[in-house]
Structure formats: C-alpha cells, structure tokens
Amino acid sequence: DAKTTQPPSMDCAEGRAANLPCNHSTISGNEYVYWYRQIHSQGPQYIIHGLKNNETNEMASLIITEDRKSSTLILPHATLRDTAVYYCIVRLNTNAGKSTFGDGTTLTVKP
Amino acid sequence: EAGVAQSPRYKIIEKRQSVAFWCNPISGHATLYWYQQILGQGPKLLIQFQNNGVVDDSQLPKDRFSAERLKGVDSTLKIQPAKLEDSAVYLCASSRRGAGETQYFGPGTRLLVL
Numbered sequence: 001d002a003k004t005t006q007p008p009s010m011d012c013a014e015g016r017a018a019n020l021p022c023n024h025s026t027i028s029g030n031e032y033v034y035w036y037r038q039i040h041s042q043g044p045q046y047i048i049h050g051l052k053n054n055e056t057n058e059m060a061s062l063i064i065t066e067d068r069k070s071s072t073l074i075l076p077h078a079t080l081r082d083t084a085v086y087y088c089i090v091r092l093n094t095n096a097g098k099s100t101f102g103d104g105t106t107l108t109v110k111p
Numbered sequence: 112e113a114g115v116a117q118s119p120r121y122k123i124i125e126k127r128q129s130v131a132f133w134c135n136p137i138s139g140h141a142t143l144y145w146y147q148q149i150l151g152q153g154p155k156l157l158i159q160f161q162n163n164g165v166v167d168d169s170q171l172p173k174d175r176f177s178a179e180r181l182k183g184v185d186s187t188l189k190i191q192p193a194k195l196e197d198s199a200v201y202l203c204a205s206s207r208r209g210a211g212e213t214q215y216f217g218p219g220t221r222l223l224v225l
Contacts, residue, residue: 034213043115043202043216044154087153098167099214101146101153 004088009106012082018075020105022088025069032093033064035073037084038104044087047073051093078109113137115217117203123223129191132220136184136205142166143180144214145188146202154202160186193224 005023012018024033032051036044048055048062050071055062061074075082087104091097116135124130136143142161146154157176159167162183171178175194180186190197200219206212 041218043204043219044214045216046213049213085153098156098159101155103151103153 003100004090004102006086006088006102006105008103009108011108011110012075012078014080014109014111015077018078018082018107018109020073020075020086020088020107021070022073023070024088024090027068027090029068030092031090031097033062033068033071034089034091034099035060035062036087036089036101037082038087039081039084044101047086078107080109080111083107083109115203115205115215117201117217117220119220120218121221121223123225124193125225126195127192129189130193130222131187131189132201132203132222134186134188134203134217136186136203137207137215140205140207140215141183142206142208142212143186144204144206145178145186146204148200148202148219150199157188190222193222195224198222198224 032049034049035047038044048057048060050062050064064071085104085106087101089099118133144159145157147157148154157171158178160180163180176190178188200221202216202219204214204216206214
C-alpha cells in the first residue's frame with residue numbers, strides 16, 4: 001500500500017472551510033484514498049473515500065487531482081467539534097488492502 | 112446499530128504482568144482488527160481476523176502478544192509478559208466483509224505499564 005504525506009498541524013477559524021492536503025505520489029491505479037479522523041480519546045472515525053472522482057457526503061468533500069498524486073479533504077464550515085487528528089490513507093479496496101496510518105494532521109478549529 | 116465495544120477502558124499494570132483486552136465487533140461484521148496506538152502516532156495494525164481465521168499478523172510481537180477470535184465474533188488480545196513500551200491505546204475495529212470495507216473503531220483500551 002502507498003505511503004501518504006500530511007502536514008503535522010493546521011489551524012482553521014470556526015465557520016470557515018478547512019482544507020486538509022494529502023500527498024500520495026506513489027499511489028497505484030486501483031488504490032483508493034480514505035480519510036478518517038480521531039477526536040481526542042476516541043477511536044478513529046470514517047469520513048469519506050474515493051478513487052478518481054471527487055466525492056461529497058454529509059461530513060466532507062474529497063477532491064482528488066487528475067493524476068491522483070494528491071488529494072484535499074474539505075470541511076466546508078468547520079466547527080470546534082471538528083478539532084481532531086485527520087488521517088489520509090491509500091489502500092486497495094480488497095481483502096489484500098491494509099490501512100496503514102501515518103501520524104496525520106492535527107486540525108485545531110479556533111473560535 | 113450498536114458500535115464496537117471494548118473493555119476495559121483503562122488498565123494499569125506493572126511490567127512483567129499479563130493483561131487481556133476484550134472486543135465485541137458490530138453484529139454481523141466478519142472482519143476484526145486490533146491496532147496499537149502509541150501516544151502521538153497513528154494506529155498500527157497488530158492482527159486482522161476474517162471470521163475466526165487470521166489474515167494478517169505480520170506486525171504482532173508473537174513472543175508476548177496473542178489474540179484469538181473464537182466462533183468468529185468476540186476477540187481477546189493478551190500481552191504476557193508486558194513491557195514498558197507496551198504502554199499505548201489498543202483499538203479494536205470491525206468491517207462488514209473484508210479489508211476492502213470501511214472500518215468502524217471502538218473507543219480503545221488505554222494501557223499503562225509501570
């Protein structure tokens with residue numbers, strides 16, 4: 001499974017959009033991009049995933065570049081409760097896929 | 112739908128003692144994972160079960176760690192004997208069919224080895 005690179009920390013003002021980047025330059029054609037987040041003292045929580053096309057759900061949007069070497073998770077209107085560590089993972093969507101977590105990005109939403 | 116349950120939530124032991132953690136996955140989920148998360152790091156996969164068979168235990172320190180999933184439902188993870196470096200949060204996760212599916216995590220067990 002491919003390795004990802006994320007900035008260690010980011011700040012965002014409450015109510016503004018939070019844009020979290022992820023670099024996955026060695027991603028292979030059949031690997032998906034997954035995002036999880038971990039709020040303090042809780043287990044990781046699934047946010048969204050995608051292969052090529054941009055995806056949106058009730059939590060966030062995922063923008064994947066055309067060459068698939070990077071992606072951005074967008075929280076459109078960040079709240080204080082979005083303060084968490086955000087993990088970007090690339091993996092196969094088969095039983096051979098393994099979720100290898102890096103150290104993620106600590107997002108702090110400030111009032 | 113109930114989430115992944117883990118117990119205990121916290122455990123403090125002395126080095127060389129043994130400890131066991133329990134996990135009950137989401138009902139009907141065939142795949143169960145145990146992760147170790149050291150403070151400040153992302154979770155590291157220790158072992159993955161598909162039903163009651165082991166799929167991947169390549170990062171499990173088998174000289175001291177063991178895990179089982181009897182009847183393909185609940186699972187226990189044991190450490191014997193514990194070392195100081197085992198202090199971490201132990202996370203259990205499950206997915207419906209296999210590793211290709213979204214994983215749902217429990218709250219974790221925080222272990223402190225003194």
